[in-house]
Amino acid sequence: MPHMTSHGQTIAVIDFETTGMGPHMGARATEIAVVLVRDGAIVDQYQNLMYTGVWVPPFIEQLTGISNEMLRTAPPAETVMREVAAFTAGVPLVAHNASFDRTFWHAEMARAGMPADPAHEFACTVLLSRRLYPDAPDHKLGTLARHHHLPRDGRAHRAMSDAMVTAHLLLRMQEDLGERHPDLPAHTHRSHSLLCALQRTPKHQLQRCIERLCRAEA
């Protein structure tokens, strides 16, 4: 089975930096990072700046540290997205506030002429954090990193730094699910399908949802 080792499932954590809030407003991606997680560990990573020709506003330059100057020598977005498609082929996805990254993922893949990969379903660490950690001060990535004492290398709002923090948050969630629900069948606490089931479940139904999954996979 592709991307299933004898142990567990591979999940790709992704993060985009962009020129604005959405492709419908003319915004394009400026950088992408992908971190592969398997068996409770980070196993591989990919990152690249990407050139689209779209101007980066001053506020975004200041926020991300990605300048128009830096992007002039970056590889074309289409090239980068084809590499990302190959790197994530057959692997389900996770992002922090996935509704944001999903729109750019679809827009940039379409521009690169890449067909949609049916494996590329998104799970969202914001939705999951609201359910698993209701006592967190808020569910911004930076706040959760401090709240859970997650390692942070590099500057916030760069793609690889944020993707790494999100990957560590995912690992923490997998670990906590395993500890809170020791009756889950082997590896289920790390499965992408569990994340997708939980992220849409109302808080008061979480326990019932997990019990149902335990019975289904037993």
Next chain:
DNA sequence: TGCCAGGCCCTCTTTAGGGCCTT
């Protein structure tokens, strides 16, 4: 930050409004 969007959650809800999260 320019105060611009989309999808989701919560509630004094469902014939709605406000807040969160992402760049």
